[in-house]
Amino acid sequence: MTRIEDLLREQLRSGDAPAGPGRDVMLARVGRVRRRRMAAAGAGFAAILAAVVAVGLSVMRPGPSGTQFGSDVPPRVYTADLVNAVFTDARHGYVVQESCSTDVITDVPDDAPTPDVHRRCAGQLLATADAGQTWQARALPGDPAVKDAAVDLVPGHSLMLWVDGTGRLALGGYDLRYWTTTDGGATWQESATPRDTGPAGSLATFTIDDRLTFLGPPPDGVPLKKSQPSPAAATDGSFWTACAAGPCVRVTRDHGATWQRKSVGDGAASVDWVASYNGHTVYAAVRTDTHAQLVRSTDGGATWSHVLDLEQPSANGLVLPDGDLILVEASDTGDMSRLASGATQLHELADAPAHPSVLYLSGGVVVAAPASDAGDGPELASLASVSTDGGTTWIAVPPPPA
Amino acid sequence: MGRPDFEQFVGESLPALMRHAHALTGDVHAGEDLVQDTLVRMADVWRRIDREGNPLGFARTVMLRLYLRGWHARRRRPTMQPLVETAAAGDAYETVDVRESLRLGLAQLPRLQRAVLVLGYLDDLADEDISVLLGRRPATIRSLRARGLRVLRDRLSADITDLEVSRDTH
Numbered sequence: 001m002t003r004i005e006d007l008l009r010e011q012l013r014s015g016d017a018p019a020g021p022g023r024d025v026m027l028a029r030v031g032r033v034r035r036r037r038m039a040a041a042g043a044g045f046a047a048i049l050a051a052v053v054a055v056g057l058s059v060m061r062p063g064p065s066g067t068q069f070g071s072d073v074p075p076r077v078y079t080a081d082l083v084n085a086v087f088t089d090a091r092h093g094y095v096v097q098e099s100c101s102t103d104v105i106t107d108v109p110d111d112a113p114t115p116d117v118h119r120r121c122a123g124q125l126l127a128t129a130d131a132g133q134t135w136q137a138r139a140l141p142g143d144p145a146v147k148d149a150a151v152d153l154v155p156g157h158s159l160m161l162w163v164d165g166t167g168r169l170a171l172g173g174y175d176l177r178y179w180t181t182t183d184g185g186a187t188w189q190e191s192a193t194p195r196d197t198g199p200a201g202s203l204a205t206f207t208i209d210d211r212l213t214f215l216g217p218p219p220d221g222v223p224l225k226k227s228q229p230s231p232a233a234a235t236d237g238s239f240w241t242a243c244a245a246g247p248c249v250r251v252t253r254d255h256g257a258t259w260q261r262k263s264v265g266d267g268a269a270s271v272d273w274v275a276s277y278n279g280h281t282v283y284a285a286v287r288t289d290t291h292a293q294l295v296r297s298t299d300g301g302a303t304w305s306h307v308l309d310l311e312q313p314s315a316n317g318l319v320l321p322d323g324d325l326i327l328v329e330a331s332d333t334g335d336m337s338r339l340a341s342g343a344t345q346l347h348e349l350a351d352a353p354a355h356p357s358v359l360y361l362s363g364g365v366v367v368a369a370p371a372s373d374a375g376d377g378p379e380l381a382s383l384a385s386v387s388t389d390g391g392t393t394w395i396a397v398p399p400p401p402a
Numbered sequence: 403m404g405r406p407d408f409e410q411f412v413g414e415s416l417p418a419l420m421r422h423a424h425a426l427t428g429d430v431h432a433g434e435d436l437v438q439d440t441l442v443r444m445a446d447v448w449r450r451i452d453r454e455g456n457p458l459g460f461a462r463t464v465m466l467r468l469y470l471r472g473w474h475a476r477r478r479r480p481t482m483q484p485l486v487e488t489a490a491a492g493d494a495y496e497t498v499d500v501r502e503s504l505r506l507g508l509a510q511l512p513r514l515q516r517a518v519l520v521l522g523y524l525d526d527l528a529d530e531d532i533s534v535l536l537g538r539r540p541a542t543i544r545s546l547r548a549r550g551l552r553v554l555r556d557r558l559s560a561d562i563t564d565l566e567v568s569r570d571t572h
Binding site: 004005007008009011012013014021022023026027029030033034075077079102104119374375376 | 409412413416425434437438439441442443445446447450451454459460463464467468500501504505508519520523524537551554555558
C-alpha cells in the first residue's frame with residue numbers, strides 16, 4: 001500500500017463530510033422538484049397516460065418464459081445523452097444521440113459472486129430537411145465516441161459530429177476513426193487517416209460554422225471555467241471565454257497564439273459566461289459580491305457597461321445573428337429569456353425548454369438541451385430542442401430509442 | 403419489522419448519501435444537488451425499490467450513473483474557491499495542507515477517474531467490482547486508478563515539498 005493511497009482513503013473517509021440539509025429540508029426539496037415536474041408535464045398528460053397504459057399492458061403480459069415485470073427481471077437504469085446537433089443551414093439538421101440501459105445491482109449477499117452487469121448502448125442519427133418539423137433516422141457508420149475520444153468532450157455539444165474542412169458532415173468514432181457523408185447521412189465513407197486531434201496541449205473547439213479548430217490554451221493554466229466549458233466562437237474569428245477566476249474575460253483573435261485579458265469593469269467579482277456573435281458586441285454575465293448582473297461591450301471588450309441586474313445568476317447565454325441575446329437562468333426552473341439588441345428589459349421565452357445545460361447556435365438554428373436524461377424506464381424525455389426563430393417557438397427532437 | 407417508507411429511508415441514509423455525493427463532486431452544494439436528483443428519481447419508483455430491497459444500493463447506483471452521464475449541479479450559488487497557500491516545511495498545518503492539496507487534486511480529475519478512486523478508496527471495491535459497475539474492463543479501471551493517483555501524487559509533491567510521497571505502486 002503506498003502513502004498516497006493511505007492519504008486518499010483517509011481523506012475520503014474523514015469526518016469532514018458535509019452535514020448537508022436535514023431530512024425535512026431534503027424531502028421538501030425533492031417534493032418541490034417533483035411537483036414542478038408534474039406541472040410541466042400537465043400539458044402532455046393525456047398522451048403520457050395513453051403511453052403508460054400501453055406500456056403497462058405490455059409489461060404485465062407474461063413473456064416467453066412466463067415472467068412478469070417486477071418479479072425476476074432485474075431492474076435497469078436507462079440513460080440518454082445528446083452527442084451533438086449540427087445544422088448545415090436553417091432547414092437541414094443532424095442530431096446524434098445515444099441511449100444506454102444498465103443493470104442495477106441490488107441485494108447481493110456478501111458471500112455471493114459478483115453478478116454480471118449488462119450494459120447496452122445504441123447510437124442514433126436523426127436528420128431533418130424541414131427545420132426540425134420532421135426527423136428521419138439514418139444509419140450510423142459506427143458508434144460515436146462519447147468518451148476517451150482524444151479530445152475534450154462537452155456533453156450535448158461534443159466534437160464527434162462536425163463539418164470538415166471541405167464542408168462535409170463528419171462523424172467521429174473510437175480509436176480516432178471518422179466518416180464523412182456528402183448525401184445527408186444516407187451513405188458514409190471512412191477516412192483513410194485518423195482524425196486530427198490537434199497539437200499537444202491545444203484546445204479543440206467549434207468555429208461559428210461547426211468546423212473543428214484547435215486553439216492555443218490561455219496562459220493561466222486553467223483554460224476554461226466550468227460554467228463555460230467551450231469558448232464562444234464569433235464570426236470575426238475571435239473566441240471568448242470567461243476567466244477561471246476574477247472579473248475578466250479572455251479573447252483570442254489569432255487562434256490562441258495570444259489571449260487578451262479584458263476586465264469587465266469595477267464592482268464585478270467573477271464572470272459566469274461571455275458571449276458574442278460578431279466579436280464586436282459582447283455580453284457577459286457577472287457576479288458582484290451581492291448580486292448578478294448582465295454587462296455589455298460594444299467595442300470588442302475594451303469597455304463595458306451595465307445592462308441590467310439579474311434576479312438569479314445566469315447559467316448560459318447566446319448572442320443571435322440579429323444581436324439579440326438569449327439567457328438561461330441558473331435556478332431550479334432554468335427559465336430562458338430574450339434581450340432585444342440594445343434593450344434593457346428581458347422577455348421570458350415561455351415555450352423554451354426548461355433548464356438546458358447546453359445552448360448553442362448551429363446554422364442559424366438555436367439548440368438547447370439538458371444534454372442527458374436518466375430514469376428507471378426506457379421512455380426517457382426528449383433531449384434536444386431547436387428553434388428557428390430565435391427562441392420564440394421550439395421543436396423537441398425525438399428522444400433516442402430505448 | 404416493516405420496510406422503511408421513503409421519508410424514513412431519506413432520514414436514515416442521508417448522511418451516507420451526502421458523504422458519497424461529496425466525495426464524487428468535491429463540492430458541498432453540488433453534492434446536495436446530486437443527492438436531491440438521486441432522491442427525486444427514487445421517489446418516482448419507490449414502491450418498486452421498496453419491493454426489491456436494498457434502496458441504499460439502488461441510490462448509490464443511480465447517483466453514480468447521474469454523476470457520470472453528464473449531470474450538472476444547478477449552480478444556484480456562487481462557487482467559493484478557498485485560498486491556496488503553501489505551508490512552510492514541517493509546520494503545524496502540514497496535515498491540513500495535505501488534505502487541501504488532495505481535495506484540489508481530486509477536483510482536477512476527470513469524472514471517471516474520480517469515480518474509480520471514490521469506489522476504490524471510499525467503498526473499498528476491488529478493481530474487478532468497479533469494472534463491472536462502470537462497464538469497463540479491469541485493465542481500464544487499473545489504468546484510470548493509476549492515472550488518478552499519479553495526478554494526486556504529483557500535486558502533493560508540488561505543494562508539500564518535504565512530504566514523503568512514495569512513488570511505489572502495487
